[in-house]
Amino acid sequence: MAARVLVGVKRVIDYAVKIRVKPDNTGVVTDGVKHSMNPFCEIAVEEAVRLKEKKLVKEVVAVSCGPQQVQETIRTALAMGADRGIHVEVSGKDYDSLGPLQVSKILAALAKKEEASLIILGKQAIDDDCNQTGQMTAALLDWPQGTFASEVAVEGDKLKVIREVDGGLETIKINLPAVVTADLRLNTPRYATLPNIMKAKKKKITNVKPGDLGVDLTSRLEVLRVDEPPQRQAGVKVETVEDLVGKLKEAGRI
Amino acid sequence: FTYFKVTHFPCLPSELTDQQKEFKEVARKFAQEEIIPVAPEYDRSGEYPFPLIRRAWELGLMNSHIPEDYGGLGLSSFDSCLITEELAYGCTGVQTAIEANSLGQMPVIIAGNEAQKKKYLGRMTEEPLMCAYCVTEPGAGSDVAGVRTRAVKKGDEYIINGQKMWITNGGKANWYFLLARTDPDPKCPASRAFTGFVIEADTPGVQPGKKEMNMGQRCSDTRGVTFEDVRIPKENVLLGEGAGFKIAMGAFDKTRPPVAAGATGLAQRALDEATKYALERKTFGRLIADHQAISFMLAEMAMKVELARLAYQRSAWEVDDGRRNTYYASIAKAYAGDIANQVATDAVQIFGGNGFNSEYPVEKLMRDAKIYQIYEGTAQIQRLIISREHLAKYKR
Numbered sequence A: 001m002a003a004r005v006l007v008g009v010k011r012v013i014d015y016a017v018k019i020r021v022k023p024d025n026t027g028v029v030t031d032g033v034k035h036s037m038n039p040f041c042e043i044a045v046e047e048a049v050r051l052k053e054k055k056l057v058k059e060v061v062a063v064s065c066g067p068q069q070v071q072e073t074i075r076t077a078l079a080m081g082a083d084r085g086i087h088v089e090v091s092g093k094d095y096d097s098l099g100p101l102q103v104s105k106i107l108a109a110l111a112k113k114e115e116a117s118l119i120i121l122g123k124q125a126i127d128d129d130c131n132q133t134g135q136m137t138a139a140l141l142d143w144p145q146g147t148f149a150s151e152v153a154v155e156g157d158k159l160k161v162i163r164e165v166d167g168g169l170e171t172i173k174i175n176l177p178a179v180v181t182a183d184l185r186l187n188t189p190r191y192a193t194l195p196n197i198m199k200a201k202k203k204k205i206t207n208v209k210p211g212d213l214g215v216d217l218t219s220r221l222e223v224l225r226v227d228e229p230p231q232r233q234a235g236v237k238v239e240t241v242e243d244l245v246g247k248l249k250e251a252g253r254i
Numbered sequence B: 001f002t003y004f005k006v007t008h009f010p011c012l013p014s015e016l017t018d019q020q021k022e023f024k025e026v027a028r029k030f031a032q033e034e035i036i037p038v039a040p041e042y043d044r045s046g047e048y049p050f051p052l053i054r055r056a057w058e059l060g061l062m063n064s065h066i067p068e069d070y071g072g073l074g075l076s077s078f079d080s081c082l083i084t085e086e087l088a089y090g091c092t093g094v095q096t097a098i099e100a101n102s103l104g105q106m107p108v109i110i111a112g113n114e115a116q117k118k119k120y121l122g123r124m125t126e127e128p129l130m131c132a133y134c135v136t137e138p139g140a141g142s143d144v145a146g147v148r149t150r151a152v153k154k155g156d157e158y159i160i161n162g163q164k165m166w167i168t169n170g171g172k173a174n175w176y177f178l179l180a181r182t183d184p185d186p187k188c189p190a191s192r193a194f195t196g197f198v199i200e201a202d203t204p205g206v207q208p209g210k211k212e213m214n215m216g217q218r219c220s221d222t223r224g225v226t227f228e229d230v231r232i233p234k235e236n237v238l239l240g241e242g243a244g245f246k247i248a249m250g251a252f253d254k255t256r257p258p259v260a261a262g263a264t265g266l267a268q269r270a271l272d273e274a275t276k277y278a279l280e281r282k283t284f285g286r287l288i289a290d291h292q293a294i295s296f297m298l299a300e301m302a303m304k305v306e307l308a309r310l311a312y313q314r315s316a317w318e319v320d321d322g323r324r325n326t327y328y329a330s331i332a333k334a335y336a337g338d339i340a341n342q343v344a345t346d347a348v349q350i351f352g353g354n355g356f357n358s359e360y361p362v363e364k365l366m367r368d369a370k371i372y373q374i375y376e377g378t379a380q381i382q383r384l385i386i387s388r389e390h391l392a393k394y395k396r
Helices: A039-053 A070-080 A100-114 A133-141 A194-200 A241-250 B018-035 B039-045 B050-058 B077-090 B092-111 B114-126 B244-278 B292-320 B326-356 B362-373 B379-395
Strands: A004-008 A011-013 A035-037 A059-066 A084-089 A118-122 A145-155 A158-165 A168-175 A178-182 A205-208 B130-134 B150-154 B157-168 B173-181 B194-200 B206-211 B222-233
Touching: A004 A039, A004 A100, A011 A070, A035 A039, A035 A070, A039 A059, A039 A070, A039 A118, A039 A145, A039 A178, A059 A070, A059 A100, A070 A084, A070 A194, A070 A205, A070 B018, A084 A100, A100 A118, A100 A133, A118 A133, A133 A145, A133 A178, A145 A168, A158 A178, A194 B018, B018 B050, B018 B077, B039 B092, B039 B362, B050 B092, B077 B092, B077 B244, B077 B292, B092 B114, B092 B130, B092 B157, B092 B173, B092 B194, B092 B244, B092 B362, B130 B157, B150 B173, B157 B173, B157 B194, B173 B244, B194 B222, B194 B244, B244 B292, B244 B326, B244 B362, B292 B326, B326 B362, B326 B379
Parallel strands: A004 A059, A004 A118, A059 A084, A084 A205, A118 A178, A145 A178, B130 B173
Antiparallel strands: A011 A035, A145 A158, A158 A168, B150 B157, B157 B222, B173 B194, B206 B222
């Protein structure tokens, strides 16, 4: 039975916001834009809290890496039922270049420090769509991983994970400690209720620096340019199936 | 007369506390994801939106005024108003059903004794129950002193006979706050002639009438309620015989700010819908938003919404800061009610022919807005109050 679960929560631009590329093409506009918890991270928090409610884990710790504002995201996790939070302070250029490699190093270090036996993450973030952090964290810790989880069950000292794969569903059994990444259908995250938001204020958030964890934040990636996707071209209407086949042949598609 | 100090009035969204922002966020998410999709159907059918009310209750969005001692959150008026505006943005019919609870509870909150508060407020936080504020009658709305429902003392009980009308949650309430005349002498002044009672809805003789079909906020349950030889134990008197009028009126200072917030939420919704439409619809080769006739309308709508918001926030802040806020509460309610109607009408206008049609969201807003100039004190009564308060300052 896993005693302590670490849940990673990422602060991203809210899914409903229309993204705009900065005029200098170095990134997207984030100033004054609504941010919230990555939806897959919400699902991860929900799963961790449910495990705690079923008394399968003792403590849920929410972790986020970034500047002061990520504390809002941690607080949302606390309001959903996490017990305490860890804010790993990363800001400025380090934050701009923060990616799965750095975050997975941080999570691995924290997992050792906090003696966590289960890490639950969202399968990917909706801003970079990397889908790497869970896998890298497991590799760094040499732990098994259950990614794209649509169902998680504790079976003794093992985890049964049903994964969503291209061909359908794959069921695996992995030893604890392990890393699980949450897919869309794992659960429906609860709202933070007003009483829980108020209770969350009393929960602790500790501040940690990446240096304290012995993590080097240097990025191996350099963003050269960010562009909007090309405008969608208008389609062409055809009268008959023969026309359709003809047009497809013309376009070299068949 | 006194000038106000604008110190620490948190009027800008950036100045809200983290907790206020989080509360607002929950209310907004609930309104966007759960109220808005189903509101048109509730409006068409008139069915009471109990599933939504239950969800709001579960999330802690209801009964915000109930003090913590009785299981509530004891939120400030300001915080309650933030939540109310977000819910009203989704549907004012749903929001009114929820707000009626606050109105019914307020007399108990301000004048109830410990036992009454525990009994009648406590149960509201244990399960999603409704209550109602039962004052208006077929023959007396604005003129509360004209209330004719009689309460006659008989031993340890009062016998109630009378007819109430336009009671929100009239058919769904678990209990009512009732105002009845205890002193039959017509010369007795209003300040001593009435008594406030709490009545369990299942008391024999309490008969809710049929659900009234109204112009707007149609899913809200509005009914006449008849009281025929209803017996109330004397323990259910609030404060004491003759204190009713003051209690009934005192409740309004706390409930008018959220009503103003509700009207503001409706106006904001109308503004958003009209703006989105104006940025899609083209005429004479341009987006209608690029035509000054429309953009000037939108500008004036925006002015009104921003000012209504500031007005209700000020009135809530005043009462939270411990001051008598009658003047500000009336201004906020009067202004927000008026502009909600103006902004909703303008929104229909901006939608043009589409605005008149039930498949677009704005005609419902126009129908829903009207009641804001009528309930919780008509637009005319608010002007009476404001002029009285205003002139009193000069006479001092």
